[in-house]
Amino acid sequence: MPVILEVTNLTKTYDNNVHAVKGISFSVERGEVFGILGPNGAGKTTTLEMIEGLRPISSGEVILDGIKTAEEPYRVKQRIGIQLQASAFFQNLKLTELLEMFADLYGSTINSLELLADVGLKDKANFLVKNLSGGQKQRFSIATTLVNRPVMVFLDEPTTGLDPQARRNLWELIAQIKSRGTTVILTTHYMEEAKYLCDRVAIMDDGKIVALDSPDQLIKQLLARGFKPHVEVPPATLEDVFIDLTGKTLRD
Amino acid sequence: MNQNTRSFLALTKASLKMYYRNKGAIIFSLLIPVALLSIFGFLSKGSGSSIQIGLTNHATGELPKQFVETLKNIKAFKIKEITEEEATAELGKGNLDLEVIIPENFGAIENGKPITSNIQTLFNSAKPQSGQIANFAIIEIVSNIDRKLTNSPSVLSVKSTGVTTNNLGYFDFILPGILSMTIMQLGIFGVAFSFVAMKASGALRRIQATPVHPLYFVLAQATVRLLVTLATASLLIAFGTYIFGFHMVGSYFNFAIVAIIGILIFLGIGFAIAGWARDETQVAPVANLIQLPMLLLSGVFFSRDGFPSWLKTITDYFPLTYVSHGLRKIANQGASLAELLPDLIGMGVWLILIYILAVRVFKWE
Numbered sequence: 001m002p003v004i005l006e007v008t009n010l011t012k013t014y015d016n017n018v019h020a021v022k023g024i025s026f027s028v029e030r031g032e033v034f035g036i037l038g039p040n041g042a043g044k045t046t047t048l049e050m051i052e053g054l055r056p057i058s059s060g061e062v063i064l065d066g067i068k069t070a071e072e073p074y075r076v077k078q079r080i081g082i083q084l085q086a087s088a089f090f091q092n093l094k095l096t097e098l099l100e101m102f103a104d105l106y107g108s109t110i111n112s113l114e115l116l117a118d119v120g121l122k123d124k125a126n127f128l129v130k131n132l133s134g135g136q137k138q139r140f141s142i143a144t145t146l147v148n149r150p151v152m153v154f155l156d157e158p159t160t161g162l163d164p165q166a167r168r169n170l171w172e173l174i175a176q177i178k179s180r181g182t183t184v185i186l187t188t189h190y191m192e193e194a195k196y197l198c199d200r201v202a203i204m205d206d207g208k209i210v211a212l213d214s215p216d217q218l219i220k221q222l223l224a225r226g227f228k229p230h231v232e233v234p235p236a237t238l239e240d241v242f243i244d245l246t247g248k249t250l251r252d
Numbered sequence: 253m254n255q256n257t258r259s260f261l262a263l264t265k266a267s268l269k270m271y272y273r274n275k276g277a278i279i280f281s282l283l284i285p286v287a288l289l290s291i292f293g294f295l296s297k298g299s300g301s302s303i304q305i306g307l308t309n310h311a312t313g314e315l316p317k318q319f320v321e322t323l324k325n326i327k328a329f330k331i332k333e334i335t336e337e338e339a340t341a342e343l344g345k346g347n348l349d350l351e352v353i354i355p356e357n358f359g360a361i362e363n364g365k366p367i368t369s370n371i372q373t374l375f376n377s378a379k380p381q382s383g384q385i386a387n388f389a390i391i392e393i394v395s396n397i398d399r400k401l402t403n404s405p406s407v408l409s410v411k412s413t414g415v416t417t418n419n420l421g422y423f424d425f426i427l428p429g430i431l432s433m434t435i436m437q438l439g440i441f442g443v444a445f446s447f448v449a450m451k452a453s454g455a456l457r458r459i460q461a462t463p464v465h466p467l468y469f470v471l472a473q474a475t476v477r478l479l480v481t482l483a484t485a486s487l488l489i490a491f492g493t494y495i496f497g498f499h500m501v502g503s504y505f506n507f508a509i510v511a512i513i514g515i516l517i518f519l520g521i522g523f524a525i526a527g528w529a530r531d532e533t534q535v536a537p538v539a540n541l542i543q544l545p546m547l548l549l550s551g552v553f554f555s556r557d558g559f560p561s562w563l564k565t566i567t568d569y570f571p572l573t574y575v576s577h578g579l580r581k582i583a584n585q586g587a588s589l590a591e592l593l594p595d596l597i598g599m600g601v602w603l604i605l606i607y608i609l610a611v612r613v614f615k616w617e
């Protein structure tokens with residue numbers, strides 16, 4: 001598959017001499033879901049923001065869809081969709097009005113109702129963001145990243161703080177975005193989420209990539225090193241019980 | 253349409269909707285100036301809205317009589333003939349704005365020539381505005397009589413007479429002041445709080461994630477604030493005119509020009525604070541520190557004539573002093589923009605300084 005994003009020796013050093021990202025390299029293929037995993041402070045968000053053109057690059061190079069982010073950040077932003085970790089929107093505006101405003105900022109035309117229907121929010125068209133539930137807010141936030149029909153969307157911890165139903169619902173939305181050929185890059189703290197959604201994952205720690213492969217390969221490699229789980233893995237988890245009892249469908 | 257224009261219009265439209273849907277904020281921004289205008293409006297109505305003048309006539313003869321008649325014919329004056337002792341007491345109590353004493357020799361003729369004579373006026377230092385206006389009128393009348401007596405041509409009398417017949421009261425003095433105050437508060441507090449809230453919540457960051465340069469967002473916000481402040485000022489002028497009979501002596505066009513420059517200065521201060529601050533808690537103390545001294549010392553509510561000279565010199569350079577002085581000169585004395593050149597230069601310097609500062613201290617996150 002052709003490469004859509006090429007990151008080479010990317011570093012970020014802040015003014016106070018903190019090395020947030022220490023020379024990482026990876027590439028993302030067109031149409032895949034690429035996950036970045038890692039504990040808080042590992043440098044996931046900083047990495048994303050440098051790729052997106054939101055934060056200056058200290059050294060290294062990012063080429064996205066053939067464009068160098070450092071040289072033409074506005075041209076890069078024109079082609080991608082960005083969901084920030086804490087998404088906030090203008091107050092007192094309806095969902096359709098916000099989507100149309102964002103479409104104007106990209107110079108694109110959209111059918112806002114259709115887009116809301118895609119993320120399951122058609123009946124909330126005249127709502128204000130503050131009146132949405134957590135899961136609905138995240139789905140709306142993803143809808144705002146799609147107004148320009150991006151080649152790639154960036155989702156920074158899209159499911160953090162959501163209940164299991166809302167999380168699974170969001171997984172389906174992300175799978176749906178992928179099925180249309182859009183490349184997705186996301187960060188998460190949830191391993192089962194990465195396993196379910198991602199074609200490949202990069203595990204970051206202390207500003208470096210410590211492993212990069214498909215989830216299955218990473219597990220195989222661990223087992224090949226002679227790893228034995230400390231406890232017997234139960235055939236079902238408590239989350240499976242919860243989902244079984246309360247249903248997988250969205251109830252917010 | 254150019255993409256930048258489209259982005260700017262989209263952001264302006266969104267900001268305008270955001271503003272007018274926030275009904276609580278709109279009512280609050282009107283409530284305080286309307287309440288202040290009402291208080292001052294009723295206060296100046298209470299004193300009859302006319303200027304109280306005490307008159308002591310020591311002279312006899314035709315000329316003093318004419319002078320007294322002229323005074324009595326001015327609608328804005330309420331003339332009370334009293335003794336000098338009574339007048340001093342009434343002035344002290346604040347019941348009189350001005351005391352006029354006509355000396356015995358006023359209008360007397362010696363050796364076929366009119367003799368030099370001085371009319372003495374005393375005005376109430378607690379209400380210097382009405383006293384000064386009345387004083388000005390009396391000087392005009394006296395110099396008219398003087399010109400008649402000495403047969404010198406009176407080419408300049410027409411305009412002055414026009415000013416003296418304007419029934420200017422304290423309300424006319426206070427309205428441009430309250431208007432300047434409102435412009436300042438909407439600019440500094442209004443902008444600083446709403447903008448820093450968008451910065452702290454991440455709404456501004458979300459705009460930065462789009463291909464629009466964030467400067468267009470600031471421009472859109474400034475445009476909306478300018479429109480909103482102009483609308484508020486117009487409402488306040490309409491309120492003052494229809495309810496309390498505010499008199500605009502000068503041109504509304506000049507008034508609007510000075511108001512717009514004032515709005516731009518205070519918007520700049522608001523953006524500088526919001527650009528520098530991280531969140532709302534940093535805005536309030538800084539905004540107050542800038543606003544309060546100006547509110548108290550820029551001559552918004554009372555004349556700065558009573559200040560010690562060093563304080564007057566410092567406050568001469570306050571942006572609010574320039575704005576309120578400029579608006580007042582236009583509203584009360586019909587000043588042209590050319591006559592306001594020193595104020596306009598002062599405002600221009602502030603405008604440049606503020607925007608340089610705003611750009612310097614601005615942080616996007």
